[in-house]
């Protein structure tokens with residue numbers, strides 16, 4: 001069993017869990033993910049690693065309530081335990097020294113982007129981060145991302161906090177300006193990643209996205225996380241989750257992510273009635 005050392009509410013429907021799992025904490029790297037199961041009959045869900053502490057033996061994940069299992073997880077608290085915790089999985093984000101890197105975090109992906117930005121900065125890159133959310137109520141870890149970056153730009157769709165803009169606006173300005181951006185790392189909803197890659201394309205800037213399709217085993221066996229990248233079939237759990245954003249088939253990705261939506265709705269109704 002894997003004990004929850006800390007549970008914290010970050011913003012409505014988004015929660016942080018620090019879990020005791022020393023063997024994973026020793027090996028986790030930025031960009032990797034883990035798969036958990038709440039109990040013996042529970043479904044397996046992937047969560048990207050938001051932090052780790054090898055000394056404490058803990059791994060931190062951030063979970064947004066989007067389905068039956070994440071809602072059940074949201075009801076768990078400090079001291080509760082998970083039956084399964086598998087990881088770290090996936091290929092870590094490549095952290096090299098390239099110069100100026102722009103990290104774009106859409107919504108709750110700030111939890112994923114922050115350790116990547118920190119590692120890039122520690123590797124000697126100039127890191128400019130853009131944190132975007134629909135409104136002020138959905139923003140968290142602003143100070144964490146600011147500390148991990150050389151510069152931070154905050155945007156909200158409705159202008160309730162920071163600059164009223166989509167993340168692609170400051171991204172385009174940075175690409176047009178004097179920063180000599182060498183790489184963009186965009187993580188968030190698929191639509192946001194798609195438009196970030198469309199923004200960088202005319203500038204020919206290397207753009208990395210972290211894909212988040214439906215997963216089951218997380219080890220390359222079930223085929224559930226299949227995506228098309230540059231016309232080739234890839235499995236996000238073993239070939240990713242990071243890919244060249246200019247080569248991803250976002251249409252296929254989005255439609256495959258909706259496959260179980262009707263089942264998920266039924267499941268949520270049934271679990272609320274139970």
Ligand code: FES
Pocket residue numbers: 214215216217218219220221222223224225226235236237238
């Ligand atoms: S989750 Fe099964 S192959 Fe990737």
